[in-house]
Amino acid sequence: MEQKQPDVVDIFAVEERPGAVVFALAVCLGALVLLVQMDEQTKWLKGTALLVQPRFWPGLCLAGFAFFALCHFISTWARHRQSRQYSFLPADELANWARPTEYALYFMAYVFLVPQLGYLPTTLLALPALVFRLGYRSPSKLMASILVGLCTVVVFKTLLQVRIPGGRWYEFLPDGLRNLLILYF
Amino acid sequence: MEIFLSALDTLWRVDVLLALLVGAVGGVIIGAIPGVGPAVAIAILLPATFAMEPIVGLTLLLGIYGASMYGGAIPAILINTPGTPVNALTTYDGHALTRQGQAGRALSLAYSASFCGGIISVICLITLSPYIAKVAPLFGSRDILMAALLGVILVVIAHRGQTFAAGMLVFFGMFLDTVGMESVRYTKRFTYDQAWLISGFDLIVVLLGLFALSQAFVLLVGRDTPTRAESVSGRLFSGMKELFRHKRVVGCSSGFGVVMGIIPGVGEFLAQFFSYTLAQNLSREPQLFGKGSPEGLIASESANNAVPAAAMIPLLALGIPGEALTAMMLSVFYIHSIIPGPALFQTQPDFLVTLYMCLFLVNVLVLAFLMVSTNTLLKVIAIPGRFLGACILVLSFVGVYSLRNAIVDCAVCAVFGLIGYILKRLKLPLVPIVLGMVLGGIMEQRFRASLARIETPLDFINRPVSGTIFAIIVFALVAHVTALLRARSKKAQSRSA
Numbered sequence: 001m002e003q004k005q006p007d008v009v010d011i012f013a014v015e016e017r018p019g020a021v022v023f024a025l026a027v028c029l030g031a032l033v034l035l036v037q038m039d040e041q042t043k044w045l046k047g048t049a050l051l052v053q054p055r056f057w058p059g060l061c062l063a064g065f066a067f068f069a070l071c072h073f074i075s076t077w078a079r080h081r082q083s084r085q086y087s088f089l090p091a092d093e094l095a096n097w098a099r100p101t102e103y104a105l106y107f108m109a110y111v112f113l114v115p116q117l118g119y120l121p122t123t124l125l126a127l128p129a130l131v132f133r134l135g136y137r138s139p140s141k142l143m144a145s146i147l148v149g150l151c152t153v154v155v156f157k158t159l160l161q162v163r164i165p166g167g168r169w170y171e172f173l174p175d176g177l178r179n180l181l182i183l184y185f
Numbered sequence: 186m187e188i189f190l191s192a193l194d195t196l197w198r199v200d201v202l203l204a205l206l207v208g209a210v211g212g213v214i215i216g217a218i219p220g221v222g223p224a225v226a227i228a229i230l231l232p233a234t235f236a237m238e239p240i241v242g243l244t245l246l247l248g249i250y251g252a253s254m255y256g257g258a259i260p261a262i263l264i265n266t267p268g269t270p271v272n273a274l275t276t277y278d279g280h281a282l283t284r285q286g287q288a289g290r291a292l293s294l295a296y297s298a299s300f301c302g303g304i305i306s307v308i309c310l311i312t313l314s315p316y317i318a319k320v321a322p323l324f325g326s327r328d329i330l331m332a333a334l335l336g337v338i339l340v341v342i343a344h345r346g347q348t349f350a351a352g353m354l355v356f357f358g359m360f361l362d363t364v365g366m367e368s369v370r371y372t373k374r375f376t377y378d379q380a381w382l383i384s385g386f387d388l389i390v391v392l393l394g395l396f397a398l399s400q401a402f403v404l405l406v407g408r409d410t411p412t413r414a415e416s417v418s419g420r421l422f423s424g425m426k427e428l429f430r431h432k433r434v435v436g437c438s439s440g441f442g443v444v445m446g447i448i449p450g451v452g453e454f455l456a457q458f459f460s461y462t463l464a465q466n467l468s469r470e471p472q473l474f475g476k477g478s479p480e481g482l483i484a485s486e487s488a489n490n491a492v493p494a495a496a497m498i499p500l501l502a503l504g505i506p507g508e509a510l511t512a513m514m515l516s517v518f519y520i521h522s523i524i525p526g527p528a529l530f531q532t533q534p535d536f537l538v539t540l541y542m543c544l545f546l547v548n549v550l551v552l553a554f555l556m557v558s559t560n561t562l563l564k565v566i567a568i569p570g571r572f573l574g575a576c577i578l579v580l581s582f583v584g585v586y587s588l589r590n591a592i593v594d595c596a597v598c599a600v601f602g603l604i605g606y607i608l609k610r611l612k613l614p615l616v617p618i619v620l621g622m623v624l625g626g627i628m629e630q631r632f633r634a635s636l637a638r639i640e641t642p643l644d645f646i647n648r649p650v651s652g653t654i655f656a657i658i659v660f661a662l663v664a665h666v667t668a669l670l671r672a673r674s675k676k677a678q679s680r681s682a
Binding site: 015017019020023027031034037041042043045051052054055057058061062064065067068069071072075093096097099100101103104106107108110111112114115123126127130131134135136141144145148149152156160161162163164165 | 232233236237349350352353355356357359360362363364367369370372373374375376377398401402405406569571572574575576578579580581582583586587590592595596599600602603606607610611612625629632633636639
């Protein structure tokens with residue numbers, strides 16, 4: 001397969017992406033909502049100069065955010081009208097944006113379980129379960145996920161001593177084992 | 186001499202050497218895995234380094250930063266998939282050489298060019314240091330404010346074709362930094378009376394969401410593409426000899442890397458593309474570019490490897506990070522109460538010399554490691570993407586939860602992960618958000634510190650340094666607008682023709 005001659009201009013080439021207009025519109029509206037809330041969410045101190053007002057800096061940031069968001073929306077809209085490559089509301093792409101929500105929830109479930117079950121047990125449970133959910137069913141992949149989980153805990157908790165609390169059920173274990181698990185796993 | 190010996194003494198400590206080794210080897214492996222990249226690894230490791238001594242933590246992160254681009258060249262050359270985004274241009278000539286049965290030669294050239302780029306950059310850093318030490322104290326609040334403003338403007342205009350999007354994201358990042366209790370009048374800003382918002386958005390939580398978790402999501406919802414790289418035969422040591430024949434390309438490309446690394450907000454992409462174009466223009470065989478030109482490969486690899494050491498210059502001298510990875514490293518400095526900036530050169534010169542030595546040694550270690558382990562590393566390339574995604578998801582937890590053991594941090598991280606995922610789908614840049622957060626904080630602080638000496642707006646630029654930086658800002662904006670107008674008229678001409 002012949003590759004095309006590379007050109008510096010290639011990195012600046014902007015291709016239209018599905019959902020770009022709806023995203024630009026959403027950001028634009030979000031910026032406007034924040035601007036409207038400025039009065040409520042920041043303070044204006046009487047008798048204080050403008051530049052030292054607590055509202056000044058967030059106001060400046062939000063004004064810049066809203067201005068560029070509006071410009072971005074207008075340019076995306078213009079590009080969209082010119083090409084008409086994708087629909088304004090591409091259902092497939094919007095569904096794609098929602099797809100990682102499952103994994104975000106999985107992540108949060110893992111976060112909630114760690115303080116209950118402990119870092120090592122949760123990791124040894126969660127990683128192979130996720131790998132299984134992803135469709136890897138071979139014993140080698142499942143073993144590899146267990147190994148990765150174990151290594152993660154050993155490197156971070158046992159060796160680097162990062163601050164992750166022990167599981168709640170560790171409290172019911174005999175003293176020596178409980179201390180070992182709380183400190184290292 | 187005393188400083189040098191003291192630095193050498195620090196360098197010979199077991200923990201520093203171990204961090205150097207782990208960083209260098211780990212960086213190569215991370216770089217070689219398509220879809221991971223140094224940003225993900227550094228974001229995950231960042232909180233773990235807080236417990237280490239600053240020199241150990243920074244050595245580890247610098248090792249990963251400096252080594253990942255070496256590793257990224259391997260899949261770029263062998264399977265036409267860049268290991269890190271900045272190796273994209275390496276695929277043009279590197280993979281073309283592989284298709285011609287010269288994979289060994291391509292890898293050898295890439296390693297040698299990367300090594301030369303890295304070493305030239307470290308030498309520049311060391312050579313420039315005495316001058317930086319002299320110039321840096323001249324920077325007052327107004328000058329640093331202007332330098333940070335220059336960084337913001339450059340990061341926006343460097344995203345040509347996406348200027349509005351980059352501007353929007355920079356200001357979004359700056360806004361995120363303002364959320365919470367402000368430290369002068371102690372008033373709440375956009376906290377919505379939520380206790381967890383009073384301390385604002387933690388940079389590391391946002392970083393982990395935008396870089397690590399979003400990448401995990403990208404991999405998890407993607408498809409595994411079977412990759413198989415043939416083992417490499419031939420002498421990997423021969424590249425240096427060939428490299429010597431193209432010393433002009435190496436010199437120019439490394440120079441571009443150094444300059445682009447120093448300028449905040451520009452980074453590896455522009456460095457390698459400019460050096461590639463220059464190499465093509467200077468070459469006697471420009472028709473070979475994109476079809477297996479050794480000069481093209483050398484230009485892109487030496488340019489992107491010259492950036493990491495050079496990117497440390499604005500960080501160390503002014504405390505201004507030029508791109509996302511140095512912005513992450515800034516938090517390691519802050520957590521240990523080491524404030525990068527003019528005073529650092531006077532108070533801790535031995536710390537800086539140790540850092541320079543580490544950067545130098547990383548390049549040597551990586552080259553030695555690659556010479557003996559390339560064929561072993563090919564196995565890493567074959568790890569399925571979704572499996573990696575699952576691992577990154579679990580690893581991201583360590584990074585974010587270990588900060589404060591707060592579940593709300595994890596929820597914020599997950600939300601930023603989703604935002605990062607959508608931005609990646611739309612091919613919008615993430616770096617402006619991070620730089621906006623970091624530079625926005627610096628700008629607000631310096632702006633307030635300057636106010637005591639300001640009577641009219643012109644007072645912001647009436648100092649020699651701030652005036653010069655302001656002139657650079659004006660020049661950059663004028664050059665950007667001129668380039669845009671020229672491109673538009675060219676487009677109109679080609680349409681009418």
